Amino acid sequence: MMQQTIALETAGGLLQSLGTAQFTSRLWSWLHGVVDPCCYHMTALRFRRGSQQPAVEQLDVLFFAGNADPEETRLALSLYQQDMEWKQDRQLLQFIEQVQDPQLVLSRNEVYPPTAYGRMIAQSPLGEECSLLGCETDYVYLLSIFRNRHTPSFTLGELSRLRQTCHFLIPLLARHAQLSTPCITPSQDTLLQYFDRCLQLAGKQLSGRERLICHAMLQGWSVPQIAEHVSISQCSVRTYMERALAKIGVTSKSELFAWCVTVEQRHRQPAALS
Template sequence: MRLLHPDPAAHGHYLVGVRPDTLGAAIRAVGTPDFIGAVTAFVNDSIAADAVHLERWRTDTGSASGHVVEWLGSGSVRRAADTLRVMDLYYHDYCHVDPLFAPLRGKAGTLLVQRHIDGLANGEFRRRIFDEPGIAQECVLVHGNAHVQYALGLARAGGQAAFTTDELFHFRQMVDLLFPMFELHARTYAARRVASAAPNALSHAGQAGFDARLERQDVQLSRREHEICRLMLCGRSVPEAAQQLDVKLSTAESYVKRAFAKLGVRTRRELFDWVLVDC
């Protein structure tokens, strides 16, 4: 493992040791589905991580939380499918209630934070996101300004050694190399999930009521029509739903138009009322 290398000409500053091939692979993958995998490989050159996560936070006065959280992707060199499943759950249900990040959002500059599972209260969040997938610790590097921030998280499974001071210092030095790429990637590639805590989103029970009423009314929605209605009931806007479903905005609007015609509603407010009428 290569960590920090003193730079004799830098008067106490350090240079990050990197492999040109893995750094080059990350640069070439910007704006493509391979980017997160390339970043995962680059990070694991010097810091062992069971999972790597990348997200962006943007201020949004229309959101209940004041921020929109965009999951730009996750990677793992060992268990990619499990990592994606857990993180999809995290960004669907828990990212806005995660106590680690609330005080960091909107802070300008660079922040490095750590978390160990022993510091988490017992409950559904810990069980589903940490205990069941076997994650014991993580460190997160956050960089940006009051309006836009990027967060790169590294996670380790139980039984692994704690992140060392040298590893954390090395991680901190990656800001100048990686974060400009994150910004370019976010501009050219859709987020995997856009999580916006909307004040009028239905609870899980209310969303289940949507499915129940569809069955009672014998309304047949296509898979995509059903997905976009559920996203809107979660508080997503149509553009956010389009990003999450990875379709064009015009295509998402067509799904909405067809679904609303079948349901006999004209607006999202009427969609909420249609679900709640029998709840």
């Protein structure tokens, strides 16, 4: 069955491109063109399990590709990684902690956490998710293939076809991860750049100090931490914070995240329709 699923030329191209950016584009081209023409997006993750216990210790984002907006995808994955959102998905973690042989997990993605990441995914076109899982040594590799929210669900035949690719794809992901670097590193730069872009799109003007305070908020700093870092009183921090949030039209950090998502969506939709 596998010989009918992937041509030798395609397999050779994937092997030759391991460790390069071409691997991602070739893998997406094959998945979208041959395996699942209805797939909308894909994401590859690597989870590190403890040597003595199966608990997950670390997450790396290896790559992503597809039709989803790349800037929004990068921000969402940054939040998923940095804010430990993946630790909230206990159902998926159970599979990751216990997996020994390649397997497939189907997720409906109908309920999202009330976080910045959850809001972004809820407003995105991402719908049903088919995840291919497999492990090597201390790592578990996950390739998630998403349907568009308005696309019909995976059929049993389609899931069976995807399941057949596990034994070929998991070793490829492991080798690619060894030869390349994760596409997203644990940094807040992506989030702060996204916030600054949303300020520009919305025409909001903040003072340098107000913008600095917002950056610190988005990085999860407390008022005492901000005060110590900026060398001002906690009362002054709260004043700058209230001014900045009032100018933007929100009242809390969670609303600030939601505002960013709304601004980005509102300014991206006209471009997509034109």
